[in-house]
Amino acid sequence: MHIPLFLSTEISGVSSGCQQGGCLTCSDYNGCLSCKPRFFMHLERIGMKQIGVCMTSCPPGFYGTRSPERNTCTKCRLECDSCFNKNFCTRCRAGFYLHLGKCQENCPEGLVRS
């Protein structure tokens, strides 16, 4: 998933209130405090504040982990733009090349950059 210049509503739509679709409980100051089932809870930092956001997919640089109790967003590795889990990238940051889930600065032997 590419980062558009504007942030998708899931991110830019972080209103200071409870207008977000995925919220179950919320406060005007902290946004979502809990999410509806099957939504991912993510804490967005805006200045000094942290706003709870409920999403259907985690923002760039994070991956979602589903469990019966809650769904959370966890940071990918630094070199990943997006990832499937902690050790498997699905898209690399600029300057890195993806091969079998690993973002590498150079392609393995026998492979060329594309």
Added chain:
Amino acid sequence: ICLWCFLRPGAAGQGQSTAVCSPSCSCDEDGGADCSGRGLTTVPAGLSAFTYYLDLSMNNITELPAYVFKNFPYLEELRLAGNDLSFIHPEALSGLHQLKVLMLQNNQLKTVPSAALKNLHSLQSLRLDANHITTVPDDSFEGLQQLRHLWLDDNNLTEVPIGSLRHQANLQALTLALNRISQIPDNAFANLTSLVVLHLHNNRIKEIGDNCFAGLTNLETLDLNFNNLMVFPKAIEALPKLKELGFHSNDIASIPEGAFHNNPLLRTIHLYDNPLSFVGASAFQNLSDLHSLMLRGASMMQDFPILTWTNNLESLTLSGTKISSIPADLCEDLKLLRTLDLSYNEIKGLPSLHGCVRLQEISFQHNHIQQIERDTFQGLSALRLLDLSRNEIRFIHRDAFLTLTALTNLDLSMNSLTVIPTTGLSAVSQLKLSGNPQMKNVLSAKNLPKLRSISVPYAYQCCAFVGCDSVTSSSEENDVKKSTGGEDVERISMIMHCSPSPGAFKPCEHLLGNWM
């Protein structure tokens, strides 16, 4: 063969767009259109034909009619998550020849829209998680030769969709977690030779075939946590490249001998929350990439595991077993060990641990250890925490702590000590000695300059640390001051916590003891 390595496309241009856009969306100059969360019921008109990223998530689009995306030949990423989508016309996605990422999670689909997906020949990532999918037709992913990442977690699958996966030789990451799968037949993933990650956690898997992972020659991560497995998954023998293995929170009672003999690259094994009663002594040998091993409650385990060539272990926890001795050569293999927790076993004696020079934390709590020799902890200059509580220690060699220059926390409570050596304890800030009823001597603060908290067997022993005039008779008081240095008593007493603290009702428990 020249396999593809992908470079992330250039970053988007800056600033709001003057590009062709729909009033219901905001668009950037690079062809990105964000129409999410606008209450839309259909795909908005007026978007640029060069749109390559379209976010329609969190709207009210419940159906996708035929050819609805026919005007977007350059679309690479389409997000339709969170729309209550229940029907996708077989021709709905026609024309999306360059689509790489399709997000359909958090919708109401009951089956995989296989007809609609058929011609997405460039598709690499397909998200179908958090729907209500009960069936995956065998032809579901037939046209998707480039598919690499597939999410089917959080649906209602009762079996592994073997047929639909049969032709997915390029698939690299698959999650079937949070479904109702109860068993994995042999050869279920036979053709997935490129698969690197397989998540099966939070299912109801009770039985797996001994050959169910056959063919997964490149698998590195296997997550079987939170299932109902009763037998150790022997099928992992087919996974020579496995690095992360999880089967915690199952019903596995024993880990057999040589359990991981075919998985030499294992780095992490999560196996806690299993009713383990037996662990084969040879289960964990030759795992040179393993960094942490945590085994709790294998109550029938008697032999210390053989850890030859498992020589990069940094943390070892073995507690709640019948292990009664530690191999003398333990530290020849485990030179990188930093934490060692052998609490709640039946260990009677300790070998010298001087080879484990990086040890920082040791817990031998709740064993049957009776004495500490001169060389038991010799050379452990990085050791900070040492818990020897709840043993039967009668004797500690006077030089036992000599080299423990970094030790800050020492717990010797609940033993059978009469005296303790304090040489070498210059860095100790917390010392626990309570529960040693034979230790009646007045302790000296002389060798404990950094002490901040101490628990002692008797209240009067606190007088050496917190100064209590009302308690000791004048002659004893002088002795105390002489031995601890008057001004030191004032300085220590201000920041020292000693328990049981002396008071009106516990002044001379020691004296009473002598009269009785």
